Amino acid sequence: MPDRRFYPVPDGLVGDRVDSVVARLTGLSRSACAKLVDSGEVLVDGVPTxxxxxxxxxxxxxxxxxxxxxVRPKPTLVDLPVLFEDDDVVVINKPAGLAAHPSLNFEGPDVLGALMAQGVQLASSGPPERQGIVHRLDVGTSGCMVVAKSEWAYSVLKQAFRDRTVKKIYHALVQGHPDPIAGTIDAPTGRDHRHQWKMGIRADGRRSITHYETIEAMAGGSLMEVHLETGRTHQIRVHMSGIGHPCVGDEMYGADPTLSAKVGLDRQWLHAVSLGFLHPGTGEWVEFSSDYPPELTRCLELMREGVYR
Incomplete structure (x- = not known):
């Protein structure tokens, strides 16, 4: 039997297009929803639309x-540095351009496929396209990421992320100088109504909390240390953009494209510098760190030299 669903139009979506609203309500891509409408699989008050x-x-x-x-992962040879590996977990230094797992909306390589190509056996827990994945980094974000190898590790780490006992520290190079130089952003985030691939600050979104502190201020930008209390999609990028200081290179969230060109950056300047958690096998606290990749180091040096003056 087909999965037939009925949705009253939410107050916050009144006035929006049918394909956009269906995408928001079902979680399908907007293009997929447009095809459903065109094929007569979407009715409004019982009438095709x-x-x-x-x-x-x-x-x-x-x-x-x-x-x-x-969408199942396929073994793909990718340079994927391993920071640590045992029978329970593998901790990687994810490069930018690599998705955490395969999806219909991304055709590039992913972490699971890269680990499969290296012969790493992962946990079978989780949906087929993301088995072993306990947390994610954006495609354009680099740095420390842990993947579960054993079923026990998957269960323990998923709970640790839910309980917020995992220590995640990011560095972000943002445009301008946040005032105050350290603080907390407590603003709910959710899917953007008009662009399904974007997130935004929304009153009806999920609670999102970001703590930040300025490490270094330079002409036109600031290097920030960021701690996540919650782990929402694009959270740091949305929050920093929301206070008027997008990550350098993050044009999706309002970064200056002229600056991106000057520093030769085609991704957001955002890096997961460290990751700490109680090891699911030993119960001991373990912590891992990752240096900036060359493109972020080069961009930072140019900003220090005053390229944005």
């Missing part, structure tokens, strides 16, 4: 949701 129709208060959307497509 067009993807550009604007919804009004009180309407009910009926959607026939297709079976999910499972």
């Amino acid at each position: 067009s993807k550009s129709e604007r919804l009004i208060e009180g309407q009910v959307i009926e959607v026939v949701v297709p079976d999910p497509v499972v």
Whole structure:
């Protein structure tokens, strides 16, 4: 039987396009939702509609949701430095350009495929496309990341991330100079209504808390140390942009493209410098660190030299 779902139009989505609202409600991509509308699988108050129709208060959307497509990792040879490995976990220094796991919306290499190519056996827990993954870094973010190898490690680490007992420290080079130079950003984040691949600060979003401190101020920018109390998608990028100081190179969230070109950066300047947790096998606290990759070091040096003056 088809998965037929009914959704009253939420107050916050009144006036938005049908395809955009269906994407928001179902979690499917907007292009997939547009195809559902075109094929007659989306009804508004029982009547076929067009993807550009604007919804009004009180309407009910009926959607026939297709079976999910499972994207499985494929072994891919990628330079993926391993910081630590034993029978329970593997800790990597993820380079930018590598997704945590395969997805329908990203065609590049991923961590799971790279580890498979290196012969690393991972936990089978979790959805098929992300087995062993207990946390993620954005495609354009580099640094420390842990993946579970044993089922026990997967269970323990997932709970540790839920309980917020994992210590995650990031460094971010942002435009401008945050005032105050240290503080906490407590602002809920959620999916952007208009762009499904983006996040934003939203009153109806999930609670998101970021602590930051300025390490170094330079002409046009500041090097920040960032601690996450919560781990939402794009959280640091959204929060720093939200206070007017996007990560250098992060044009999706408002960074200056002229500066990106000057420093030769085609990704956000954001790096997971350290990761600490109670080892699921030994119960002892372990901590790992990662140096900046060359492109971030070069950008930082240029900013110190005053390229943004």
